[in-house]
Amino acid sequence: MSAAASIAPHLNGHTQVIVNKSTVPIGTGDYVTRLLEENSVTFHAERHAVVSNPEFLREGTALHDSLYPDRIVLGGSPDAVAHMTRLYAPLIEQTFVAPASAPRPETYTRPAVVKTTLQSAEMIKYAANAFLALKISFANEIAGLSERVGADIEEVMTGIGMDTRIGSRFLNAGLGWGGSCFGKDTQGLISAGREHNYDMPILQAAVTVNYRQRQIVLQKLIRQLRTLKGKRIGVLGMAFKPDTDDLRDAPAHDLIERLHGLGATVVAHDPIAMPRASREWAHLTYHEAGSVDQVFDRADAIIVATEWTDYRTLDWNALTPRMRRPLIIDARNIIRDPIGAQVEQIGRDAPTADPITAEQITTETRL
Numbered sequence: 330m331s332a333a334a335s336i337a338p339h340l341n342g343h344t345q346v347i348v349n350k351s352t353v354p355i356g357t358g359d360y361v362t363r364l365l366e367e368n369s370v371t372f373h374a375e376r377h378a379v380v381s382n383p384e385f386l387r388e389g390t391a392l393h394d395s396l397y398p399d400r401i402v403l404g405g406s407p408d409a410v411a412h413m414t415r416l417y418a419p420l421i422e423q424t425f426v427a428p429a430s431a432p433r434p435e436t437y438t439r440p441a442v443v444k445t446t447l448q449s450a451e452m453i454k455y456a457a458n459a460f461l462a463l464k465i466s467f468a469n470e471i472a473g474l475s476e477r478v479g480a481d482i483e484e485v486m487t488g489i490g491m492d493t494r495i496g497s498r499f500l501n502a503g504l505g506w507g508g509s510c511f512g513k514d515t516q517g518l519i520s521a522g523r524e525h526n527y528d529m530p531i532l533q534a535a536v537t538v539n540y541r542q543r544q545i546v547l548q549k550l551i552r553q554l555r556t557l558k559g560k561r562i563g564v565l566g567m568a569f570k571p572d573t574d575d576l577r578d579a580p581a582h583d584l585i586e587r588l589h590g591l592g593a594t595v596v597a598h599d600p601i602a603m604p605r606a607s608r609e610w611a612h613l614t615y616h617e618a619g620s621v622d623q624v625f626d627r628a629d630a631i632i633v634a635t636e637w638t639d640y641r642t643l644d645w646n647a648l649t650p651r652m653r654r655p656l657i658i659d660a661r662n663i664i665r666d667p668i669g670a671q672v673e674q675i676g677r678d679a680p681t682a683d684p685i686t687a688e689q690i691t692t693e694t695r696l
Contacts, residue, residue, distance in 0.1 A: 485676075
């Protein structure tokens, strides 16, 4: 609101396009138009147009995603969208010189351009994030059943991900999603439905399953240790996903909070997020580990909360002897080979052999 109001006095007699980049509630474009009209004496509906141009950047790969997007979504009046199309021409036509730090992928050609209405563009962003959240929760729900019937979630998701109608991305079972987008956007759609007297039970179920995963990890821990009072629990990973220090809605936050509440001493480590956590998680009680080794020292159990490459490549057999009890709750399913410790994973037994790969599933293997 303040941004729109501050722009309004600078509208002039020329054609000007006001672009909403943020993920915003559906109807925000029309609302911004009203704010401009109310705060500008020179506002003219034919010359001053609002466009919704949502971004689809991933944390950790923002430059690559900006230069080589899957699609560019432009929502607004035809004239305003035409202005935006000209603005985006170098990206649409890929005529720019690719920087050395972000080379153009060999198989990349050009992005799709979606030209639509304001409301549809706003809905596209919400729906895209909500659908990815649904895929993650679906994988986690199938993982729970897989554990009970003896199936391996890694093999199941590999098999269904080969279906081009489904795709393999965002089908990794584990601790669930975090970050600033999925939770906010699924709740945003649920709230929008509520405002229009329209229930969205699938999205609500996805949210429920996601936060249930955090409790499931604790249940696995308690099942093995019986009680957490006086136990020393290590947490590997604090950021909500690797390659960022973003702590918003990170599953590790809830784990640390609940572990402390159950009487455990928590020792946490993250390759880059610990300085930020010391500021943003000052309300939590835990010990920072200066190194991965310190997480393992005298630990009764280790929880893998973030799938950092640093953790994927750990020498587990060298580290587990430092533990009081060699128990690993691998909530991100990163351990692929047998190690000298008891391993609990999501939707699969402890690693005993190399997991099945897509190449190993022949056309005769039908699900």
